[in-house]
Amino acid sequence: MKRLNRFFYLLLLSAAFAACSDDDGPKTPPVEYDVISFEPAEGMLDFKGNAAAPRTVTIVGEWAGGSFDNNTATFALAYFNDYGAYDYNTPKIEFSERREVAHLYMANATVTGQSQSSLSDYWFKVSVTGYSGGVKGKTIEQVLISGKSIVSDWVKVDCSSLGAVDELRFGVMSNDVSGGFLNCPSYFCIDEIALVKQTK
Numbered sequence: 001m002k003r004l005n006r007f008f009y010l011l012l013l014s015a016a017f018a019a020c021s022d023d024d025g026p027k028t029p030p031v032e033y034d035v036i037s038f039e040p041a042e043g044m045l046d047f048k049g050n051a052a053a054p055r056t057v058t059i060v061g062e063w064a065g066g067s068f069d070n071n072t073a074t075f076a077l078a079y080f081n082d083y084g085a086y087d088y089n090t091p092k093i094e095f096s097e098r099r100e101v102a103h104l105y106m107a108n109a110t111v112t113g114q115s116q117s118s119l120s121d122y123w124f125k126v127s128v129t130g131y132s133g134g135v136k137g138k139t140i141e142q143v144l145i146s147g148k149s150i151v152s153d154w155v156k157v158d159c160s161s162l163g164a165v166d167e168l169r170f171g172v173m174s175n176d177v178s179g180g181f182l183n184c185p186s187y188f189c190i191d192e193i194a195l196v197k198q199t200k
Contacts, residue, residue, distance in 0.1 A: 031102065031196060031197075032196075032197040033102060033194040033195060033196060033197055034099075034194075034195045034196075034197050035192050035193065035194050035195070036093075036192070036193040036195070037074065037075075037191060037192050038074045038075055038076050038191065039074055074191075075107075075189050075190065075191035076189065076190045076191065077109060077187060077188075077189055078091040078170055078187065078188055078189070078190060079091065079186060079187050080170065080171060080172035080186040080187075080188075081186070090169055090170070090171065091169070091170040092167055092168060092169040092170065093167065093168045093193070094166065094167045095165070095166045095167065095195075096166075097166060098132055098164040098165060098166045099164065099165065099166070099195045099196070099198075100160070100162075100163065100164050100165075100195065100196040101130070101159040101160075101162055101165065101168065101193060101194070101195055101196075102158075102159060102160055102194040102195070102196050103156055103157060103158050103159050103160070103194050104128075104156075104157050104159060104190055104191070104192060104193040104194065105154040105155065105156055105157070105190065105191045105192045106126060106142050106144070106154070106155055106157050106188060106189065106190050106191075107144075107151065107153065107154045107155065107188070107189040107190075107191075108124075108144045108145065108150065108151055108152070108188060108189070109185070109187035109188055109189055111185045111187055112124065112144070112145070112184065112185045112186070112187050112188060113144075113145070113150055113151075113152065115184055115185050117176045117183070117184060118176075119175060119176055120147070121147060121175070122145065122146075122147065122174070122175065122176055122184075123143060123145060123146045123147070123174060123175055124143070124144050124145035124172070124173075124174045124176075124184060125141050125142060125143040125144060125145075125172075125173050125174070126141070126142050126144060126170060126171065126172055126173075126188050127139050127140070127141045127142075127170065127171040127172075127173060128140050128141075128142070128157065128159060128162070128168055128169075128170055129162075129168070129169045129170075129171070130159075130162035130163060130165035130167070130168060131165055131166065131167040131168075131169060132163075132164065132165050132166055132167070133166065137162060137163060137165060138161055138162050138163065140157065140158070140159060140161060140162065141173075142155065142157045144188065154189075154191065168193075170188075170190070172186040172188065174186075
């Protein structure tokens with residue numbers, strides 16, 4: 001009798017799990033994005049308000065681009081000037097309205113990926129900070145070099161924690177510094193910034 005009760009108990013338990021299967025119930029519709037891929041047709045403006053025109057650059061090696069098929073021939077090559085002496089010392093992207101950034105793709109620039117550091121524990125990372133109405137919000141970081149581990153392809157960076165922002169500011173950090181300034185090249189690449197499509 002005890003065995004029979006145990007059998008029914010196990011049967012009811014398995015039936016309860018079957019009733020809670022993830023296959024049942026309504027499906028969440030997939031999230032759709034507006035993607036910034038740095039194409040001329042997207043009508044982007046530079047920091048002077050002029051139409052941003054892509055320039056052809058020669059990529060040596062496998063750093064910027066790799067095998068990631070991003071469906072576009074253009075991407076942004078960013079430079080962070082930690083001396084802060086010029087208007088372009090902080091790379092940034094401004095939106096005409098507040099948007100939720102789901103993710104973007106980031107890669108080492110050739111000169112950064114192939115740079116040699118004397119530090120055995122050398123690291124290089126890029127920060128992305130969200131701003132809204134000039135107010136600083138959350139920051140995320142992406143490591144591109146850690147010791148002998150060098151990112152040689154595009155990496156998807158989750159930006160969902162930034163929330164709704166109207167500006168992204170990028171920074172470069174490394175432990176290879178002298179007098180508070182970077183010794184390493186401070187170039188990196190970004191592409192395909194995915195903005196959550198707004199519902200009307």
